[in-house]
Amino acid sequence: MNLYEEILKLKTEIRNHQNPFSAGKFQNLKDTIRFEEKEIKILKLNY
Incomplete structure (x- = not known):
């Protein structure tokens, strides 16, 4: 289940x-x- 579904x-x-x-x-x-959020920041730094 993704984060969006979890929030809904x-x-x-x-x-x-x-x-x-x-x-x-x-x-x-x-x-x-x-x-x-941490994973997203890490991904942004790596690309």
Whole structure:
């Protein structure tokens, strides 16, 4: 699953109040985004 799909899924979960949103899941996503940003920066530096 790519980052865009993950964010869409997350937004849906936040809107669905029956499904309690977990802080752990949010932290995990933030870490994933940071990792993706680092990879993008590295790729830009290499090309």
